[in-house]
Amino acid sequence: MIIALIGLALGVFLGFVLPLDLPSSYTSYMSIALLAALDSVFGGIRAEMEGKFDSHIFISGFFGNIIIATFLAYFGDRVGIPLYYAAIFTFGTRLFQNFASIRRIFLNKIEQKYYKH
Amino acid sequence: MKKIKGRVEIAIICVIIGIMIVLQMQTIGNLGGLVSSQRADDLLVELNQLKKENTELTKKANDLSSAVDDFESQAADNNRYIEKLLQDVNNAKIYSGQTDLQGEGIEITLDYDSVENDGFDPFLYNSELLLIMVNELNAAGAEAISINGERLISVSEIRLAGSHININGTKHSRPFVFKVIGDAKTLKSALLIRAGIADIMRANYISVSIEEVEELTVEKYEKVINYRYAKPVGGE
Structure with a gap:
């Protein structure tokens, strides 16, 4: 968990330092990709807490989710169907579910620690 | 060992997410915040209504x-004196830019050829170039000039106002189409002279295309000219 926060801080720092520039017309795709990425990370944290973490599934899910979500948003823009809603609903729901699981596991751990004695 | 390895991967991906968050925030900050689609729809409805009006x-x-024209011609039919007066009025209208004019001239189109949709608008940085032109x-x-259908008369202004250029109090943006009546050759060479206005504009990323037109119509000044302070000296 701590190493994830350190990574996030490093990423924010790099984002400010590196001379990257995103064309303004791509912001909507970027936001969808960001949501997919967050979903994957929460899923990864949850799997790790449950002891089911598999790095291959995690990494392929991370990039796969981002690519599919961005492609859906782009394709929806081209054909006039707001397909990015699908991505938002799916990833948003899963985000909350993952967070709920993480919370349960976390609380269980604390309970086991303090109520054993 | 396996647990630590898994965390390293999460950390690397967190780095990527951090970069994405910052990129997204900076881009949206540069745009000045996003307009919600609800608000955009409202504005669209309002715009359509105003256009209709x-x-x-x-x-x-x-x-x-x-x-008014009908009344004038009716009155002129009856009287020679009024006919003469009407002619004077028409001449005055021509000189003050209140009638459409036709004749030989050139049409100039000023635009910005962006390679990609980069949001840059050279006219916002060098609006004075239009005045120089x-x-x-x-x-x-x-003899007569109009820009995007706005006839230039003695009280016309060309002025940067926010992200638009105001001409005759109306907002305009690129492309700017100048319609000019006059000797086409002279006008063209005045613009295309070396280090002249066309060269200056091209140096400022504005694309200039000039076309000679045999029969050009320059629109009239649409607004009402109203002098509040100025009065003619002496009586009639």
Whole structure:
């Protein structure tokens, strides 16, 4: 968990330092990709807490989710169907579910620690 | 060992997410915040309504001015003196830019050829170039000038106002189409002279295309000229 926060801080720092520039017309795709990425990370944290973490599934899910979500948003823009809603609903729901699981596991751990004695 | 390895991967991906978050925040910050689609829809409805109103009012104004013409011609039929007066009025209208004019001239189109949709608009940084161009055209003997349908008269302004350029109090943005009546060759050479206004504009990323037109119509000044302070000296 701590190493994830350190990574996030490093990423924010790099984002400010590196001379990257995103064309303004791509912001909507970027936001969808960001949501997919967050979903994957929460899923990864949850799997790790449950002891089911598999790095291959995690990494392929991370990039796969981002690519599919961005492609859906782009394709929806081209054909006039707001397909990015699908991505938002799916990833948003899963985000909350993952967070709920993480919370349960976390609380269980604390309970086991303090109520054993 | 396996647990630590898994965390390293999460950390690397967190780095990527951090970069994405910052990129997204900076881009949206540069845009000045996103307009929600609800608000955009509201504005669109309002815009359409105003456009409709505008066309209706323009139609009304045209009807009224044709009625005035009718009255004038009716009165002129009866009297020679009035006919002479009417001719004077028409001449005065031509000189003050209140009639459409036709004749030989050139059409200049100023635009910005962006390679990609980069949001840059050279006219916002060098709006004075339009004024210089008008000045050059007048110096070359232009008899009537309009920009995007706005006839330039003695009280016309060309001025940067926010992200638009105000001409005759109306907002305009690129492309700017100048219609100029005058000797086409003289006008063209006045613009295309080496280090002249066309070169300056091209140096400022504005694309200039000039076309000679044999029969050009320059629109009239649409607004009402109203002097509040200025009064003619002496009586009639």
